[in-house]
Amino acid sequence: MPRMSMVEAIRDAMDVMMARDESVVVFGEDVGYFGGVFRCTYGLQQKYGTSRCFDAPVSESGIVGTAVGMAAYGLRPCVEIQFADYVYPAYDQIVSEAARLRYRSNGEFTCPLVIRMPTGGGIFGGQTHSQSPEALFTHVSGLKTVVPSNPYDAKGLLIAAIEDPDPVIFLEPKRLYNGPFDGHHERPVTPWSKHAASDVPAGHFALPLGKASIARAGTDVTVLAYGTMVHVAQAAAAETGIDAEIIDLRTLVPYDLDTMVASVAKTGRCVVIHEATLTSGFGAELAALIQETCFYHLEAPVARVAGWDTPYPHAQEWDYFPGPGRVARALVETVEA
Amino acid sequence: MAEVTPLALHVPEPAVRPGGVPDFSSVKIPKAGAVPRPDVDTGSEAIRDLAFSIIRVLNREGEAVGPWAGLLSDDELRDGLRDMMTLRTFDARMLLSQRQGKTSFYMQHLGEEAVSCAFQKALAPGDMNFPTYRQAGLLIASGYPLVTMACQIYSNARDPLKGRQLPVLYSSKEHGFFTVSGNLATQYVQAVGWAMASAIRRDTKIAAAWIGDGSTAESDFHAALVFASTYKAPVVLNIVNNQWAISTFQGIARGGAGTFAARGLGFGIPALRVDGNDYLAVYAVAKWAIARARSNLGPTLIEYVTYRVGAHSTSDDPSAYRPKTESDAWPLGDPVIRLKNHLIRRGAWSEERHKQAEAEILESVIAAQKEAESFGTLHSGSRPSAREMFEGVYAEMPPHLLRQRQQAGV
Numbered sequence: 001m002p003r004m005s006m007v008e009a010i011r012d013a014m015d016v017m018m019a020r021d022e023s024v025v026v027f028g029e030d031v032g033y034f035g036g037v038f039r040c041t042y043g044l045q046q047k048y049g050t051s052r053c054f055d056a057p058v059s060e061s062g063i064v065g066t067a068v069g070m071a072a073y074g075l076r077p078c079v080e081i082q083f084a085d086y087v088y089p090a091y092d093q094i095v096s097e098a099a100r101l102r103y104r105s106n107g108e109f110t111c112p113l114v115i116r117m118p119t120g121g122g123i124f125g126g127q128t129h130s131q132s133p134e135a136l137f138t139h140v141s142g143l144k145t146v147v148p149s150n151p152y153d154a155k156g157l158l159i160a161a162i163e164d165p166d167p168v169i170f171l172e173p174k175r176l177y178n179g180p181f182d183g184h185h186e187r188p189v190t191p192w193s194k195h196a197a198s199d200v201p202a203g204h205f206a207l208p209l210g211k212a213s214i215a216r217a218g219t220d221v222t223v224l225a226y227g228t229m230v231h232v233a234q235a236a237a238a239e240t241g242i243d244a245e246i247i248d249l250r251t252l253v254p255y256d257l258d259t260m261v262a263s264v265a266k267t268g269r270c271v272v273i274h275e276a277t278l279t280s281g282f283g284a285e286l287a288a289l290i291q292e293t294c295f296y297h298l299e300a301p302v303a304r305v306a307g308w309d310t311p312y313p314h315a316q317e318w319d320y321f322p323g324p325g326r327v328a329r330a331l332v333e334t335v336e337a
Numbered sequence: 338m339a340e341v342t343p344l345a346l347h348v349p350e351p352a353v354r355p356g357g358v359p360d361f362s363s364v365k366i367p368k369a370g371a372v373p374r375p376d377v378d379t380g381s382e383a384i385r386d387l388a389f390s391i392i393r394v395l396n397r398e399g400e401a402v403g404p405w406a407g408l409l410s411d412d413e414l415r416d417g418l419r420d421m422m423t424l425r426t427f428d429a430r431m432l433l434s435q436r437q438g439k440t441s442f443y444m445q446h447l448g449e450e451a452v453s454c455a456f457q458k459a460l461a462p463g464d465m466n467f468p469t470y471r472q473a474g475l476l477i478a479s480g481y482p483l484v485t486m487a488c489q490i491y492s493n494a495r496d497p498l499k500g501r502q503l504p505v506l507y508s509s510k511e512h513g514f515f516t517v518s519g520n521l522a523t524q525y526v527q528a529v530g531w532a533m534a535s536a537i538r539r540d541t542k543i544a545a546a547w548i549g550d551g552s553t554a555e556s557d558f559h560a561a562l563v564f565a566s567t568y569k570a571p572v573v574l575n576i577v578n579n580q581w582a583i584s585t586f587q588g589i590a591r592g593g594a595g596t597f598a599a600r601g602l603g604f605g606i607p608a609l610r611v612d613g614n615d616y617l618a619v620y621a622v623a624k625w626a627i628a629r630a631r632s633n634l635g636p637t638l639i640e641y642v643t644y645r646v647g648a649h650s651t652s653d654d655p656s657a658y659r660p661k662t663e664s665d666a667w668p669l670g671d672p673v674i675r676l677k678n679h680l681i682r683r684g685a686w687s688e689e690r691h692k693q694a695e696a697e698i699l700e701s702v703i704a705a706q707k708e709a710e711s712f713g714t715l716h717s718g719s720r721p722s723a724r725e726m727f728e729g730v731y732a733e734m735p736p737h738l739l740r741q742r743q744q745a746g747v
Contacts, residue, residue, distance in 0.1 A: 022538075023538075057560075057567055059563060061560050062560030065530060066526055068527045069527035069530025069532075069534065070530045073465075073530075073535065093526075093557075096520040100518075101516060102729050104506070105508040106499050106501070108509070110732070142730050166732055210735060253737075
């Protein structure tokens with residue numbers, strides 16, 4: 001199988017879908033000729049022409065608003081917001097329009113749209129290149145929200161998202177674009193090529209939305225994670241020697257409750273982790289779900305490790321980012337509770 | 338050094354408030370037939386003046402004059418009159434229904450009937466309107482059944498939207514009427530995207546975007562103009578300037594721009610301004626802009642100058658912010674009466690036929706209303722099942738919604 005970085009896997013997913021389906025169009029700021037500030041669309045305009053892959057004005061509501069109209073026409077737009085931190089001008093179009101077209105028109109108009117956006121911190125991105133706004137989308141009925149953690153998943157999930165008949169928010173942890181990252185910023189970064197998940201099938205393959213994967217099987221405690229935090233959790237498990245079962249949610253909504261419940265029923269303990277701020281973060285939903293469905297299995301309170309309830313700072317990057325140290329402490333406390 | 342005086346905030350105010358004498362002396366009305374009709378491939382710069390004038394066809398005597406006249410036959414004009422009268426009658430009946438508690442809410446079109454009724458007649462099958470909540474004339478002029486409209490308003494068992502939407506937020510793909518959203522201006526930029534899609538697929542269909550004067554202040558209006566201009570999207574960008582956004586006069590949205598049409602010029606989009614109460618003029622400019630779009634010449638911006646005679650909605654009382662007699666003073670008159678007078682002048686209509694048509698239309702609207710009521714109203718009779726509430730959020734119901742539907746016991 002070809003080896004791909006996450007950037008290459010994402011680009012390949014769009015390439016595969018543009019070749020298969022004439023209705024797939026790709027656009028966004030710097031997405032066309034230049035191929036994207038992260039190179040995720042590199043070469044697509046050259047291959048498919050300017051009417052299939054093109055540069056857009058710097059207007060997030062314009063990008064998403066026109067894409068909603070295109071989707072209503074019958075195209076399958078896969079648009080890019082340069083950073084998730086800049087999605088807010090498009091929030092009205094996403095929440096009030098994309099998410100509700102099917103419902104409010106009783107299925108007359110639908111919105112098969114994918115909105116890709118680089119997300120997450122750990123790159124000294126400061127306040128507006130580091131945010132993890134997933135909870136703003138998981139709270140909206142009618143949207144699906146996907147966060148891959150490796151090249152294999154990124155390709156399979158993005159193809160599934162483009163084929164999905166409903167709008168999908170596709171959050172790409174930019175810290176993982178070129179290699180896995182476990183939060184040990186003091187160590188050199190290894191590229192994806194040294195990682196098993198960079199074996200990505202050529203051609204078309206889709207992974208189901210709404211299905212979690214077990215990133216590490218274990219019996220002591222269940223860790224619910226997604227994106228970069230999957231790798232942080234693995235480091236924390238290795239360093240503590242705790243036999244954690246790490247679940248990579250992959251899709252936040254619709255979520256895979258069965259996989260979560262089966263694991264917590266087995267381990268009796270649960271730690272929820274994400275980069276996003278704590279209060280009203282997606283972790284609150286996960287903790288509530290586990291409490292509701294696994295109350296009689298739980299041997300310890302459900303713990304949450306998350307970003308602090310502050311804007312994402314610059315100089316204090318590693319004090320803010322929930323790294324392996326903080327996750328390890330939560331694992332130990334939960335197992336010993 | 339010159340002395341510096343403190344700054345002062347400028348807040349525009351309408352010329353007259355309740356209790357005052359209506360004054361439209363600032364609205365400059367050119368004579369019918371005075372504005373030239375350029376070729377459709379004319380660039381925006383060459384027709385700058387058209388964004389500051391008003392294209393009119395019907396003169397005071399009810400004659401159709403000038404270069405924008407002569408497009409419609411007697412039959413087409415009679416159809417147009419009937420569409421406008423139907424919309425006005427339907428509005429009156431639904432207003433009454435709301436007062437009687439048969440529905441929660443209604444919004445009428447009084448005084449603006451020509452804009453949507455005439456525009457629809459210039460479109461071809463397959464074209465798509467992206468309307469606001471005040472363009473039901475598009476539906477009526479395209480033959481959408483009144484019974485179905487009333488069922489949507491009553492949220493009853495035959496409501497095509499299954500009771501999920503507020504009254505008047507219709508949707509009909511078949512009739513080229515995009516699902517109306519409560520969020521203002523969102524559809525304006527979606528229309529541009531739909532038009533871009535038609536161009537991407539080398540189709541021949543065009544889109545029509547609709548917005549009111551107040552909503553032009555929303556950021557999606559500006560996004561729409563940027564995208565329409567950049568990609569030369571086959572879209573007609575309609576602004577219905579009825580002078581009022583609920584209680585806010587149009588000057589609050591327009592600011593220092595002479596007209597709303599003038600906004601198009603800064604984006605390089607040809608802009609026309611038209612008498613919105615002149616059925617023939619609306620049809621003529623719509624035809625012109627639609628021809629431009631279909632010839633791949635790009636977007637056109639049209640400002641329809643009209644007046645919102647009725648309240649903003651059934652939840653509004655205009656006497657709190659404008660003179661009660663203001664609509665009587667509106668210099669562009671009433672679209673129904675003007676077309677009626679024109680048809681009589683042409684010898685294609687009479688007072689007698691008009692009275693007869695009024696009676697017939699009232700009868701057919703009441704019949705449609707009664708039929709709709711037989712399927713239920715908001716608070717009595719049949720209504721969509723609670724099960725419908727959970728359907729259509731996604732193409733396939735995800736597990737969490739299935740669980741909630743079970744919890745709801747439906």
